[in-house]
Amino acid sequence: MAKPTIRSAGRHDLVLEQLMEAAETLFARQGVAGTSLQELADAVGLTRTGIYHYISGKEDILEQLVRGFTLEAAESLGELAESTETSAAERLHQAVASMATRVAEHPKRFRLLLTNEDSFPESLARQHRSARRATLEAMCSLIDQCKREGSCRPVDTELTAFALIGTANWVAFWYPRSGRDRLTPVQAGDQLADIALEGVLGDRPNADGPAVPAALALLKEDVARLEQLLAETDS
CATH class of the missing domain: 1.20.5 (Single alpha-helices involved in coiled-coils or other helix-helix interfaces)
Known part of the structure; x- marks a missing residue:
């Protein structure tokens, strides 16, 4: 079998992205169960047969949602928690900023993830729950490292972790601000991390x-x- 060319691989990714965008609208309006594969195919100009070249079912789209947010976020935060290249305070800031940026890049898609958790197949739901626990553990680890290096206020570790994760997730419900938001997702994530960590990190030099x-x-x-x-x- 011939290997896919760069062109065909690029088209495959483009169609998958179009399918994700169509799912954002259809799933939000009709729910996962109420949306047929034919409707998804029609939305991107594919036949019912043609759509199977890109996905095997609606579960594939749900898996893309979980991987794009929950699994990748857990992997990213885990790497930051294990790193020793920069201070814990810098890595904690990077963790919050990266989570917020990821949500700001696709706010509708993240809302879709939150509102369709009950529709996940059990195997995918287990991955989702495991990744969320890993994200919380990594955030707690970063906060504890900040405490040990003296850059963090004497806060409750788990409560602070929940607050920081929640702050990043909430971006999905207000970004972009209608008609007046000139911040890019990266700028919004960075500024939000500054604000969120103001009450966590110490305000005096170590x-x-x-x-x-x-x-x-x-x-x-x-x-x-x-x-x-x-x-x-x-x-």
């Missing part, structure tokens, strides 16, 4: 060294500053 000695060093600075202010007041 002292060098492990978190506990660093915290003690900062505390000693505060005591010395207080003693100086008291001395100046007395004089």
